[in-house]
Amino acid sequence: MMNTKGIRRKKSSLSEVKVAVVGAPGVGKSALTVRFLTKRYIGEYDHQTETKYKHEVLVDGDPILFEIFDTCPKNENDLPSHDTVSWADGLLLVYSIIDRQSFAFVKKIVSSLANCDMPLYLVANKCDMVHLRQVSCEEGAILARDYDCGFSEVAAAEQVAAVATVFQELCRSVLVSRRKSKQSLLERMLGTKTNTMRLYVRGKSDSALPKD
């Protein structure tokens, strides 16, 4: 699905960000994904198929081509596959505030990532159903602090902007992490730290600096 309204730059200048939407069955992964893509809420989806979408939007004024993988676990033990995790630049971890098991499922997913240091964003969906709440907002916030990632409670059923913000925040984390790994690759290739390099360049070009 493509939304190219308002975006005039060449495709080649786009940053691509791959997001896998993961979480227990029925937490609202498709509802959140479709809300972001179309701004609409559709109550029931095909639960049998995993779907990949493409969606172009501006994030902080820059065009971003999102690739979104709406995963579809068969049961509470069906964790995201190695292929899914290695495909993704970032994971949107979704649980439902009215389903404590789905909160535990998110923890299982993150444990299964082992040392894989990828950008994450924790989303607590169905916050329109507070009367049935099983997971407090504080628990979500604490878990996100543990994972060093962003966190929001949202309702795909009712909100448009809050859902978009979740995808945009994850996108920002992906871009930051990409910049950091490019920088550390450069440092490794040069066999030096960037700040040492900066000193060297300055020393060569700045005649006002002392010679040693």
Ligand SMILES: Nc1nc2c(ncn2[C@@H]2O[C@H](COP(=O)(O)OP(=O)(O)OP(=O)(O)O)[C@@H](O)[C@H]2O)c(=O)[nH]1
């Ligand atoms: N009240 C409420 N219901 C929601 C919300 N989001 C999704 N639902 C409902 O929750 C059910 C499951 O939503 P889906 O989007 O299909 O969930 P899913 O995580 O994609 O499910 P699987 O594909 O089976 O893994 C549907 O009946 C949705 O209408 C929400 O924010 N509030």
